Amino acid sequence: MGTIEVGVDPSEVGFDASRLARIDDHFRMYVDDGRLPGWTVVVSRHGQVAHHSMYGLRDVEAGLPTAGDTIYRIFSMTKPITSLACMMLVEEGRLQITDPVSAWIPSFADTKVFAGGSSIAPIVRPASEPVRIWHLLTHTAGMTYGWTYFDAVDDIYRRAGFEFGFGSRGSLAEAVDGLAALPLSFDPGTSWNYSVATDVVGRIVEVASGVPYEEFVATRILRPLGMHDTGFSVPEASAHRLAALYRHAPGGKQLVEGADAAALRVPRAPSGGGGLFSTAHDYLRFMRMLEGGGALDGVRIASPTTIELMAMNHLPGNADVSAFGRTLGEEVFYDGLGFGLGFSVVVDQAKTRVSCPEGTFGWGGMASTVFWVDPVEEVSVAFFTQLMPSTTYPIRPYLRSLVYQAIVD
Secondary structure: OOOOOOOOOHHHHOEOHHHHHHHHHHHHHHHHOOOOOEEEEEEEEOOEEEEEEEEEEEEOOOOEEOOOOOEEEOHHHHHHHHHHHHHHHHHOOOOOOOOEHHHOOHHHHHOEEEEEEOOOOEEEEEOOOOOEHHHHHHOOOOOOOHHHOOOHHHHHHHHOOOOOOOOOOOOHHHHHHHHHOOOEOOOOOOOEOOOOHHHHHHHHHHHHHOOOHHHHHHHHHHOOOOOOOOEOOOOHHHHHHEOOOEEEEOOEEEEOOOHHHHHOOOOOOOOOOOOOEEOHHHHHHHHHHHHOOOEEOOEEOOOHHHHHHHOOOOOHHHOOHHHHEOOOOOOOOOOOEEEOOOOEEEOOHHHHOOOOOOOOEEEEOOOOOEEEEEOOOOEEEEEEOOEEOOOOOOHHHHHHHHHHOOEOO
């Protein structure tokens, strides 16, 4: 168990403390008026924590306050960790991101693309090229999420039991084989669509490494970084620290019944796209490792060149998502935002219309969590709460504006 301590006077790293306080003033209103249950925020610069605060409750019904060791469902903030696991195998010469996925998962050998008809009677055709690992990492594979309700393929996913997670699909291998049988929305590499692709990356990690995906993540990333409260379930002994999960409902928020019990069960098919639980302390250590070019406290997870490659925009022609892809389903600004190998990346700051330098990379989760790492201003930020969906309130652009207005040197 770890907690965060502010390690420096904000002025020593170029922040105005009174301006940093505006972050708390702003988000305190979200709790006071019932929009959020509670939150935790951490802001660091030059590798030192300059601001860490929390407010509200981790469990409204039980009256339990948000604490420094509160455990959150980070959902899609799992994706960068899974993507890094894959790139560690690239570093070891186990695979290349240009490999066809079928080289590791044979069920992807006969991938089809939706060409018409309906979700009940789809017309399909062969894909123009194989789905490759880099397609999965960049969300250009043509896969989707059933909850996006964009087209017939989304409905096909829902009918197959893939609206949220894997449902009762059995093992990770069985779940991914089930995904492979579904048609793609478009030919690989021709568009961007947020999807279950990173879950498939998790299966590749376990096939290429020869150990279960969750074991690889735990032994090669989480434990070496001291992320001891991060995992795919919450131990019974830590259940009292788990934040309750809420969904947006008319007039406010509504508790998601059964979410706490589900958190205590070890999943048969751990989700590489959204299955981790973590704390602000633990995820800050992951961010500091990224800041450090793949190393933290003398422990090297990856090389600086690998982190640089992951944080580059890999969309063709340096396009942003709004020009190249489908922008439904997430509360982020897509104008000026490209995508790398597991992270979004700012490619045109003016086009984002939000203070945030080009080259900044990060991502968020379905329960309104978010993080980013800014290598230009050397700023890293994370925000944690538990409200679905993340589109409910514009938390992320407000947070960016509030952080950057506090930089005065």
